[in-house]
Amino acid sequence: xxxxFQVVGIGxxxxxxxxxxxxxxxxxxxxxxxxxxxxxxxxxxxxxGPLRTATAVCGGSAANTIAGLAQLGHKTAYVGKVxxxxxxxxxxxxxxxxxxxxxxxxxxxxxxxxxxRCIVLVTPDGERSMNTYLGASEYLAPSDIDAxxxxxxxxxxxxxxRFDGPDSQKAFVDAxxxxxxxxxxxxLTLSDPFCVERHRExxxxxxxxxxxxxxxxxxxxxxxxxxxxxDIALDASASEAGIVACTLSENGATIARxxxxxxxxxxxxxxVDVTGAGDLxxxxxxxxxxxxxxxxxxxxxxxxxxxxxxxxxGARPESNLDDVFRLRGLH
Numbered sequence: 464x465x466x467x468f469q470v471v472g473i474g475x476x477x478x479x480x481x482x483x484x485x486x487x488x489x490x491x492x493x494x495x496x497x498x499x500x501x502x503x504x505x506x507x508x509x510x511x512g513p514l515r516t517a518t519a520v521c522g523g524s525a526a527n528t529i530a531g532l533a534q535l536g537h538k539t540a541y542v543g544k545v546x547x548x549x550x551x552x553x554x555x556x557x558x559x560x561x562x563x564x565x566x567x568x569x570x571x572x573x574x575x576x577x578x579x580r581c582i583v584l585v586t587p588d589g590e591r592s593m594n595t596y597l598g599a600s601e602y603l604a605p606s607d608i609d610a611x612x613x614x615x616x617x618x619x620x621x622x623x624x625r626f627d628g629p630d631s632q633k634a635f636v637d638a639x640x641x642x643x644x645x646x647x648x649x650x651l652t653l654s655d656p657f658c659v660e661r662h663r664e665x666x667x668x669x670x671x672x673x674x675x676x677x678x679x680x681x682x683x684x685x686x687x688x689x690x691x692x693x694d695i696a697l698d699a700s701a702s703e704a705g706i707v708a709c710t711l712s713e714n715g716a717t718i719a720r721x722x723x724x725x726x727x728x729x730x731x732x733x734x735v736d737v738t739g740a741g742d743l744x745x746x747x748x749x750x751x752x753x754x755x756x757x758x759x760x761x762x763x764x765x766x767x768x769x770x771x772x773x774x775x776x777g778a779r780p781e782s783n784l785d786d787v788f789r790l791r792g793l794h
Contacts, residue, residue: 466647467615468564469537469753473638474525474622475600476543476567477579478550481738481776482517484584489592494584499593499655501627502582507596510582519550520777521557522581523600524654525622527739527778531746531768533561535784537753540564540612542638543625546599547571550578567607570599585776589734597627604630605637613641618749621669623654626662639672650676652745653683660686670703676752677704678745684709693717697724708762710744710769712737716762727762730770730791739778743768747784760793767791 489496492510502510511517529539541558545551547569558565570576579598583591603625613619619642625631639649651666651674653659659666666687670677677700681693684707688696693709700707701719710716711729718725747768751761771780771787780787788794 466617467538468540468612468617470529470532470618470620470749471540471542471612471616472525472529472620472622473542473635474625475523475579475595475597476526476545476554477523477581477595477600478554479520479522479738479778480511480514480517480580480582481520481736482514482584484586486586489584489586494592494594496586496592497590498657499595499624500657502594502596504577504596504598506594507580507582510594514582518776519553520779521554522739522778523622524624524652524742525620526558527742528620528746528749529563530558530561530779531743531784532749533563534780535746535750537750540616542567542603542607542609542612544599544603544607545569545578546574546576548578550580551599554578564612566609566612570602574599576602583738585736585738589737589773591736591738600625601628602630603628603634605634608634608637608641610641613638613647614645616642616647617753619647619649620745620749621649621651623652623658623662623666626658626665632665635669639669643673648675650674650678650745650749652678652741653687656682656686659683663687670700674703675705677707678741678748679707680710680712680741706758708748708765710741715766716744718758718762720758725759725762727759727766729766732770732774734773736776737773739772740769742778743772743780763791764788764793767793
């Protein structure tokens with residue numbers, strides 16, 4: 464029976480506040496470069512105060528992936544928590560405008576927390592330092608998991624960042640159960656090395672439960688298996704997940720399946736902002752999976768989508784991804 468959705472994503476529903484800064488800003492405001500740090504509302508106010516030219520873009524890692532897939536014409540849905548406030552309404556309207564089904568109940572306006580936001584500080588080298596106030600997204604609960612949506616999806620895409628939260632891991636377990644029960648498949652992105660440090664055992668447990676695709680970058684995979692040897696980490700992960708798609712920044716990506724290894728080079732572009740590169744790599748890769756192409760081709764779709772994102776500010780495509788793929792010789 465044909466399912467209603469091809470991919471359902473679950474993650475942190477955030478509004479990204481993007482701004483170019485110099486290295487001194489990071490030092491003056493004690494910001495760790497190149498990683499994601501969780502912050503509270505007071506810290507969010509402290510950082511955003513001096514950013515007069517920040518650009519607000521609806522984001523969140525899994526939401527970016529789902530947005531890319533939706534642009535490519537795939538039937539998608541998204542599960543994430545926002546509040547009934549200005550940013551929450553902005554997020555809801557934005558993701559629905561992409562023809563993504565978004566039915567998660569908004570947190571009531573009287574709650575003390577606000578809709579989550581990620582203050583993304585981009586330095587001249589294109590590196591992004593993310594400071595995330597989770598806000599409402601932290602309170603995603605098992606009650607937000609719609610069994611009908613999960614049971615009607617070919618793929619479930621889980622965002623590792625969403626493992627932060629009192630009830631979120633239980634929500635993930637419920638979502639995986641509903642998807643698998645109906646014959647669906649599950650992909651997980653590790654999201655960030657610090658996220659792996661916080662939730663290593665939970666990620667390993669999810670891997671051993673029958674994960675179909677693991678998305679990660681080199682640093683995340685090394686952290687997951689506590690090794691400095693990529694081959695060791697690839698061998699270990701490929702023995703647990705069906706497919707491992709590991710991005711290597713400017714060096715492209717390595718794909719592992721059992722004893723097979725596929726290496727794909729990155730496309731040469733001028734890097735402006737790497738925010739969302741991994742998110743759109745996942746979108747391109749899943750696009751290939753959904754179109755039943757071989758794994759090397761899936762990786763090339765992923766690298767092509769990532770090349771579009773890093774060439775401009777923001778984690779949503781500015782060009783039509785189908786056109787990008789055609790220009791790269793991908794069909």
